[in-house]
Amino acid sequence: MRDLSSLPVTFADIEAAAARIAPFVHRTPVLTSHRLNAILGCEVFFKCENLQRIGAFKARGAHNAVFSLSDEEAARGVVTHSSGNHAAALSLAAGNRGARAYIVMPSNAPKAKVESVRRLGGEIEFCAPTTAAREAAAAAIVAERGATLVHPYDDLKVIAGQGTAALELLAEVPDLDAVVAPVGGGGLMSGTSVAVRGSGAQARLWASEPEQADDAWRSWRSGVRTAGDPPNTIADGLRTTLGENGFVILRALLDDFATVPETAIVSAMRLVWEVLKVVIEPSSAVPVAALLEGRFEARGRKVGVILTGGNVDLDQLPWQDAAR
Amino acid sequence: MRDLSSLPVTFADIEAAAARIAPFVHRTPVLTSHRLNAILGCEVFFKCENLQRIGAFKARGAHNAVFSLSDEEAARGVVTHSSGNHAAALSLAAGNRGARAYIVMPSNAPKAKVESVRRLGGEIEFCAPTTAAREAAAAAIVAERGATLVHPYDDLKVIAGQGTAALELLAEVPDLDAVVAPVGGGGLMSGTSVAVRGSGAQARLWASEPEQADDAWRSWRSGVRTAGDPPNTIADGLRTTLGENGFVILRALLDDFATVPETAIVSAMRLVWEVLKVVIEPSSAVPVAALLEGRFEARGRKVGVILTGGNVDLDQLPWQDAAR
Numbered sequence: 001m002r003d004l005s006s007l008p009v010t011f012a013d014i015e016a017a018a019a020r021i022a023p024f025v026h027r028t029p030v031l032t033s034h035r036l037n038a039i040l041g042c043e044v045f046f047k048c049e050n051l052q053r054i055g056a057f058k059a060r061g062a063h064n065a066v067f068s069l070s071d072e073e074a075a076r077g078v079v080t081h082s083s084g085n086h087a088a089a090l091s092l093a094a095g096n097r098g099a100r101a102y103i104v105m106p107s108n109a110p111k112a113k114v115e116s117v118r119r120l121g122g123e124i125e126f127c128a129p130t131t132a133a134r135e136a137a138a139a140a141i142v143a144e145r146g147a148t149l150v151h152p153y154d155d156l157k158v159i160a161g162q163g164t165a166a167l168e169l170l171a172e173v174p175d176l177d178a179v180v181a182p183v184g185g186g187g188l189m190s191g192t193s194v195a196v197r198g199s200g201a202q203a204r205l206w207a208s209e210p211e212q213a214d215d216a217w218r219s220w221r222s223g224v225r226t227a228g229d230p231p232n233t234i235a236d237g238l239r240t241t242l243g244e245n246g247f248v249i250l251r252a253l254l255d256d257f258a259t260v261p262e263t264a265i266v267s268a269m270r271l272v273w274e275v276l277k278v279v280i281e282p283s284s285a286v287p288v289a290a291l292l293e294g295r296f297e298a299r300g301r302k303v304g305v306i307l308t309g310g311n312v313d314l315d316q317l318p319w320q321d322a323a324r
Numbered sequence: 325m326r327d328l329s330s331l332p333v334t335f336a337d338i339e340a341a342a343a344r345i346a347p348f349v350h351r352t353p354v355l356t357s358h359r360l361n362a363i364l365g366c367e368v369f370f371k372c373e374n375l376q377r378i379g380a381f382k383a384r385g386a387h388n389a390v391f392s393l394s395d396e397e398a399a400r401g402v403v404t405h406s407s408g409n410h411a412a413a414l415s416l417a418a419g420n421r422g423a424r425a426y427i428v429m430p431s432n433a434p435k436a437k438v439e440s441v442r443r444l445g446g447e448i449e450f451c452a453p454t455t456a457a458r459e460a461a462a463a464a465i466v467a468e469r470g471a472t473l474v475h476p477y478d479d480l481k482v483i484a485g486q487g488t489a490a491l492e493l494l495a496e497v498p499d500l501d502a503v504v505a506p507v508g509g510g511g512l513m514s515g516t517s518v519a520v521r522g523s524g525a526q527a528r529l530w531a532s533e534p535e536q537a538d539d540a541w542r543s544w545r546s547g548v549r550t551a552g553d554p555p556n557t558i559a560d561g562l563r564t565t566l567g568e569n570g571f572v573i574l575r576a577l578l579d580d581f582a583t584v585p586e587t588a589i590v591s592a593m594r595l596v597w598e599v600l601k602v603v604i605e606p607s608s609a610v611p612v613a614a615l616l617e618g619r620f621e622a623r624g625r626k627v628g629v630i631l632t633g634g635n636v637d638l639d640q641l642p643w644q645d646a647a648r
Binding site for chain 2: 026029031032034035050051053055119270273274276277278279280310314315317319320
């Protein structure tokens with residue numbers, strides 16, 4: 001067993017996170033499908049974080065971060081300049097703590113994301129649609145109001161929180177041969193990796209990423225964290241660049257890493273909707289696509305897949321154009 | 325408590341069914357959503373039979389019917405002239421028993437239904453697309469091969485099998501104030517009714533039906549089983565006429581019955597996809613539509629909803645036309 005003691009997140013951190021967030025998040029179901037097993041050639045256990053609160057695993061990390069704050073810190077609020085699932089998750093977690101969540105969003109953010117944050121009680125600060133403007137706006141809130149910045153994936157409490165999904169999966173299916181998840185910023189995959197290795201389970205750790213947003217794969221292979229080409233993938237949750245903590249953990253613990261083409265992501269997404277009967281967003285389909293394409297040594301094995309989220313626009317399904 | 329002893333299906337039948345089918349069906353999850361509770365004004369527990377094998381609760385009744393046969397009967401096979409979820413369920417159940425399933429289908433049956441039955445090992449006999457031709461073809465198979473006809477909803481073993489979903493729901497949430505399900509042929513609602521009343525639970529029994537396929541509602545109200553107007557609803561699973569056994573049970577046990585317009589069915593279907601993140605077919609949305617429209621005394625109560633199935637054509641979603 002690899003030495004985990006030098007890593008920035010420990011198994012104890014994940015166990016503590018699990019206890020901390022339990023009152024606020026769903027223990028999501030693990031689903032199986034005979035037909036999907038036949039199609040994928042292995043026995044798959046889907047951990048359905050698309051059925052998590054706010055429709056994504058991000059609720060875990062955000063609650064762990066917010067409930068790890070002191071009362072004094074919580075009273076000054078939290079802030080983020082991510083506008084996706086993490087923004088919704090942070091708004092919910094802050095609300096549950098009775099704290100304010102300041103969400104910095106570009107002025108051109110989609111209406112659905114704005115409404116989702118508002119509904120959950122997040123306070124939106126609009127800014128110009130550039131990374132510099134968003135970072136400056138968030139920094140200003142930290143400076144002026146003393147709010148705590150909660151990074152969407154490179155925050156250690158967030159990573160520990162995301163690892164709790166794998167803990168639950170292992171509790172339900174202890175003898176998995178492998179666990180596979182997608183990599184965007186690396187929060188989920190690194191939390192998952194520490195959870196699996198720290199638990200003593202034998203499962204191998206497989207990461208997956210879109211070919212067209214393969215910075216984490218390149219970084220993992222080369223040993224040098226790089227931003228790579230500008231991402232251009234339907235898997236919008238995976239367009240972020242691998243964080244530093246995620247990089248360190250994935251380099252230490254991953255057993256394999258596959259990248260998949262866009263067409264396989266869409267096929268896998270549709271397959272899960274059609275056969276498993278759950279709504280997943282494109283990012284969630286990436287590990288399924290890797291199995292579908294035979295990118296891992298999965299044949300006949302018991303494989304845990306973390307379905308990361310289910311927030312999609314039902315009017316804009318990726319197979320609609322092709323079908324018309 | 326009402327007298328259940330005169331009814332055609334007993335609580336003991338349902339308990340026996342649960343034990344009989346357990347190795348072959350999923351114990352489906354019960355999902356909840358804070359946001360749906362807020363929208364519907366009550367605390368809803370969704371029993372997800374859309375996540376059941378073959379994507380519908382019909383797997384329960386079919387397995388109970390097939391595994392109740394003697395070895396001799398099973399050796400002669402089973403037959404049905406229903407071509408929807410029951411055909412798939414019967415094919416699967418027969419396969420699990422090592423028996424043959426003869427599925428009579430009209431020559432114009434949708435390709436997806438044909439493929440689904442074939443994949444599950446059902447043997448399709450095509451006939452002219454009329455009710456008379458289908459019944460004649462099924463009767464011929466019974467006469468010539470000694471196969472047992474398994475009616476999709478008025479068979480007592482089928483009704484008992486469908487009741488097992490409510491048993492599981494009550495085991496998970498014993499203090500429900502009400503259970504609501506849709507009514508097509510009445511197999512699910514009558515099995516559910518016997519399960520709930522027989523268990524001693526206090527939950528009220530609410531049925532729901534499309535306004536445009538309201539024969540069961542008319543029959544329940546009038547006390548005379550009638551076919552009503554030709555059904556014209558998007559909820560294709562509910563176009564059947566209430567069976568005789570279902571009629572007797574629903575008359576004896578139902579507390580309330582609501583009918584809902586098509587627009588509410590589509591809204592409810594989309595709401596479940598969007599918020600609960602599971603794929604349901606229009607029939608499953610009918611009880612949700614009734615809650616959405618405030619048709620029951622549900623405010624603030626704990627309500628169990630049976631989501632019946634998730635078999636839809638992803639290229640033909642009812643909100644697509646409106647969205648274009």
